[in-house]
Amino acid sequence: MPSPTTEAVSLLRHRAFLQFWFAKNASSFGFQMMSVAVGWQIYELTHRAFDLGLIGLAQFVPSVLLALPAGHIADQFDRRRIVTVCQAVEWIAIALLAGFSLAGHLTETGILALVFVVSVAKAFEFPALQSMLPALVPAHVLPRAMAANASAGQAAMIAGPALGGLLYVAGAATVYGVSALLYLVALALMSRLAYDHLPPRREPATLKTLFAGVHFIRRRPAVFGVISLDLFAVLLGGATALLPIFAKDILHTGPWGLGILRAAPAVGALLMSVWLARHSLERRVGPIMFGSVAGFGVATLVFALSTTLWLSVVALFALGAFDMVSMVIRGALVQLETPDDMRGRVSAVNAIFVNTSNQLGEFESGLLAAAVGAVNATLVGGIGTLVVVGLWIWWFPCLRRRQGLVSDPEPVEGASGTI
Structure with missing residues (x-):
């Protein structure tokens, strides 16, 4: 078995993946910086909390309504070209934010329109x-590639807002300008990426082709089990939405403590993703996935019962680390179980589940906390996550017995392992 060092070097040898990684890292940092500037600038203009909610609405609605058509297009056209065109549009919009901010002509309506x-x-x-990532590395390297990809996203989520906030001292135009520059770097790297993708014969966009991803997921027990496990775990595990209540009323700390609590899951996820990028998950991936989701639930329970800041930070750190393990396994299983000509549509359906479950999970936590209190609401979420894990172990024996990430023989629709 290769050593961790050898495995890390083997990932670095995949030049196309490295180019992809740097491009995604640049655009992720740029987007996080832009998001900070947009929120601050709109609040400076309006001083209304409601308008901050409009930013989320402007981002949420397209991600859900356009997901299925976007998945169909990703499977019908050259994916690299789609990404470069989209990043070019994003770059133009951010450059306009920079230009109008510099000229002093940017209004709230203009900001929301460009967002x-x-x-x-x-x-x-x-x-x-x-859908591009599986074509850039061999199948046995894909989990580590996904972990390295996730580490870039986590690093951007941690450092991007901080860098954007520091640069905002020089004005919103400066933040948008640096963000546009990062997008330009990403666009240059992506446009020159060596990516071999031959789209199938084009089909008209009908209800059948748009919903093909949904039908495919339902017929594959492993894919359906993984995506539905993610959906319900996120719906129930919305403790982070209640962090301001825990920080002020339970842990009796100030804004600095809230900042530490918010950072803890991201730091745990980042460090775990770095470790996973250097080590292969080659055996017992099904039990490890269920164990990590169960660990997420236990960490949620510890956080709910904690009355000290240090224990709460440790629980949230573990929560983020466990979530990263399950996320990498789930993502790799979905990609490897899905044929290339279906990956766009399956990824689109997965994106709908992730986006809606995150939003609904926060809403569910807030609603339940208003009824029974933040501690009891978080306890319900942790216990519910453990119940879901137990049910999914029972309902999806194909996942319970799963050893490797590369496809095991498994039944399809109507066979054991469906619900």
């Missing part, structure tokens, strides 16, 4: 970008 344009482009970019 909406970026969100539409991102809706079409996401399934194409997700």
Whole structure:
């Protein structure tokens, strides 16, 4: 068996993946910086919390409504070209934010309109970008490639807003300008990426082709089990939405403590993704996946019962680390179980589940906390996650017995392992 060092070097030898990784890293940092500037600038203009909610709405609506058409397009056209066109549109929109901010002519309506344009482009970019990765590395390297890819996203989520906030001292135009420059780097790298993808014969966009991803997922027990496990675990595990309540009323700390609590899951996820990028998950991936989701639930329970800041931070750190393990396994299983000509549509359906479950999970946590209190709501979420794990172990024996990430023989629709 190769050593961790050898495995890490083997990932670095895949030049196309490295180019893809740097491109995605640049665009992720640029987007996070832009998001900070947009929120701050709109609040400076309006001083209304409601308007901050409009930013989320402008991002959420396109990601859900356009997901299925975007998945169909990702499977019918050259994915690299789709990504480059979308990133070019995003770059233009961010450059306009920079230009209008510098000229002093940017209004709230203008900001929201350009954010909406970026969100539409991102809706079409996401399934194409997700579907490219399996073609850039061999199947046995894919989990580590996905972990390295996730580490870039986590690093951007941690450092991007901080860098954007620091640069905002020089003005919103500066933040948008640096963000546009990062997007230009990503666009240059992506446009020159060596990516071999031969789209199938084009089909007209009908209800059958648009919903082909849904039908495919339902017929594959492993894919259906993995995606539905993610959906319900995220719906129930919305403890992070209640962090302000825990910080102020339970842990009796200030904004600095809330900042540490918010950072803890991301730091745990980042460190775990770095470790996974250097080590292969080659055996017992099904039990490890269920164990990590169960660990997520246990960490949620510890956080709910904690009355000290250090224990709460440790619980959230573990929560983020466990979530990263399950996320890498789930993502690799979905990609490897899906034929290349279906990856765009399956990724689009997965994106709908992820986006809606995150939003609904936060809503569910807030609603339940209003009824029974933050601690009890979080306890319900942790216990519910453990119940879901137990049910999915029972309902999806194909996942319970899963040893490797590369496809095991498994039944299809109507066979054991479906619900």
